[in-house]
Amino acid sequence: xxxxYLSLSEVNALVKNVIRGxxxxxxxxxxxxSEMKINASGHCYLEFVEKDPYxxxxxxxxxxxxxxxxxxxxxxxFEKETGQTFKAGLKVLIRVSIDFHEIYGYSLTVSDxxxxxxxxxxMQQRAAVLKQLxxxxxxxxxxxxxxxxxxxxxxxxxxxxASGYEDFVxxxxxxxxxxxxxVKIFPALMQGxxxxxxxxxALNNIYDEYxxxxxxxxxxxxxxxSDLNCFDGYLLAANCAQFPLPIITGIGHEKDNSVVxxxxxxRVKTPTAAAEFLIDKMxxxxxxxxxxxxxxxxxxxxxxxxxxxxxxSVCSKIPLYxxxxxxxxxxxxxxxxxxxxxxxxxxxxxxxxxxxLSEQVLKSASPEHILKKGYTLTLKDGKIIKSATGLQxxxxxxxxxxxxxxxxxVENDGMECEKSTW
Numbered sequence: 001x002x003x004x005y006l007s008l009s010e011v012n013a014l015v016k017n018v019i020r021g022x023x024x025x026x027x028x029x030x031x032x033x034s035e036m037k038i039n040a041s042g043h044c045y046l047e048f049v050e051k052d053p054y055x056x057x058x059x060x061x062x063x064x065x066x067x068x069x070x071x072x073x074x075x076x077x078f079e080k081e082t083g084q085t086f087k088a089g090l091k092v093l094i095r096v097s098i099d100f101h102e103i104y105g106y107s108l109t110v111s112d113x114x115x116x117x118x119x120x121x122x123m124q125q126r127a128a129v130l131k132q133l134x135x136x137x138x139x140x141x142x143x144x145x146x147x148x149x150x151x152x153x154x155x156x157x158x159x160x161x162a163s164g165y166e167d168f169v170x171x172x173x174x175x176x177x178x179x180x181x182x183v184k185i186f187p188a189l190m191q192g193x194x195x196x197x198x199x200x201x202a203l204n205n206i207y208d209e210y211x212x213x214x215x216x217x218x219x220x221x222x223x224x225x226s227d228l229n230c231f232d233g234y235l236l237a238a239n240c241a242q243f244p245l246p247i248i249t250g251i252g253h254e255k256d257n258s259v260v261x262x263x264x265x266x267r268v269k270t271p272t273a274a275a276e277f278l279i280d281k282m283x284x285x286x287x288x289x290x291x292x293x294x295x296x297x298x299x300x301x302x303x304x305x306x307x308x309x310x311x312x313s314v315c316s317k318i319p320l321y322x323x324x325x326x327x328x329x330x331x332x333x334x335x336x337x338x339x340x341x342x343x344x345x346x347x348x349x350x351x352x353x354x355x356x357l358s359e360q361v362l363k364s365a366s367p368e369h370i371l372k373k374g375y376t377l378t379l380k381d382g383k384i385i386k387s388a389t390g391l392q393x394x395x396x397x398x399x400x401x402x403x404x405x406x407x408x409x410v411e412n413d414g415m416e417c418e419k420s421t422w
Contacts, residue, residue, distance in 0.1 A: 009102055012105075015100050016099075019098055023098040026095050027096055027097075028114070029094060029108070031049065031050065031092060032048065032089075033087070033092060034049045035047035036086075036087060042069075042071060043067055044065065044066040044068075045064070046065065047061065047062075047064070048061065048063075064107060065107060065109055065110070066109075067109070074110070074112070081116075082115045082119050084229060090121075091117075092114075092117065095112035095113070096110050097109045122232075126232050129233070129259050133237055138263075139263060140263075141241050142240060142242070142246065142264060142265045143264070143265050149281070150214070150282060151214040152214060153212060154183045154214065154215055154216075154217055155186060155206045155210075155216045155245070157186050157202040158220060158271075159187065159190050159220065164220055164221020164270070164271035165185065165221065166221075167272045168217070168219055168250070168274060169183060171276060172275045172278065172279065186203075186206055190220035191220070195231070196236045199218065199236055200235060213245060215245055215248055216248070217247075218248070219270075219271035219274055220271075228251065229258075231251060231259065231260040232258050236260060237263050240263050240264055241263040246266070247264040247266075248264065250270050368402070374402075376399050377400040378399055379399075380397050380398075391410045394409060
């Protein structure tokens with residue numbers, strides 16, 4: 001100190017001594033990595049932050065570093081234990097020494113890391129997303145959809161160049177049942193910070209024509225386990241959970257389930273397993289059809305046997321039935337014959353009686369019958385004379401009696417005849 005003031009280096013030296021004197025030990029601190037850079041020498045430079053858990057406002061910030069040899073060891077250890085890439089955005093529990101450099105200022109030098117803390121934080125984040133999905137009532141919606149018995153039309157979300165997509169398509173083409181599948185890919189990024197947005201975009205494209213498909217398959221080939229956390233976001237999970245088609249995931253991890261796996265209709269291990277699952281569904285449908293076919297044949301055979309036996313039984317009864325019917329109709333014919341004969345006899349009796357009555361009427365109206373009563377007929381030239389005025393004096397007439405005729409001569413004109421009264 002000279003002339004009553006301090007130089008900057010002197011101030012920084014004082015600060016350095018204060019910090020070293022008051023913070024001589026190593027300290028475990030909880031931070032979030034907001035930035036991370038690795039230089040050519042392998043040293044890792046970071047920015048640590050702390051945010052308010054409710055508002056997200058920044059509460060604190062500090063620079064950090066991990067020297068090259070330490071970084072290589074800690075990075076390998078962390079990623080092996082957590083399955084996550086050591087990168088910005090993670091919350092970590094680190095052991096640091098607190099230091100101050102006259103030129104570079106205040107910083108935290110990392111010497112150790114606790115993977116269990118990060119795992120716990122990731123699990124908490126995943127649990128929070130699942131809890132929110134459940135609270136929104138969408139967690140199980142996709143799982144509740146009915147998977148078509150013939151899932152032949154498949155919309156695939158994957159990277160076009162991914163080996164997993166090629167494995168999926170090849171597996172479908174080489175199926176032993178020779179089933180035909182229609183596959184259309186909707187490209188998306190399958191790792192990195194843009195994965196969630198990219199997959200949601202692909203889902204939206206599928207939705208525009210979802211009636212053309214039976215299922216959606218989300219697959220990725222290989223990749224680090226750490227890449228799985230991009231399938232844990234709420235927005236992607238909510239889109240998958242509410243999608244109108246069953247979603248099958250084959251993201252490529254056997255042990256770990258992402259949130260998308262948990263909301264999807266069906267989760268399988270790999271893209272190849274996804275193809276095998278669809279093939280198995282087709283085989284199952286084919287077996288069901290064969291089972292139905294066999295059941296129909298068996299039912300038809302049983303029915304044919306039943307109808308044959310019934311026909312034989314009917315045939316065996318036909319002679320007896322015919323005899324019975326013959327006897328029955330013979331009796332009916334005999335009864336009808338008797339009825340006809342009686343009807344004919346009655347008809348003839350009625351007609352005979354009618355004829356007799358007519359005969360009597362005719363006889364009573366005949367000239368002979370009238371003549372027997374004492375009446376006579378007068379004829380002139382063979383014609384009956386109805387009036388005396390028609391006769392002339394001197395004409396010969398014939399008077400017919402019941403028992404004979406008499407010839408007479410008219411003595412006076414008919415005009416001169418006196419009218420007689422009775």
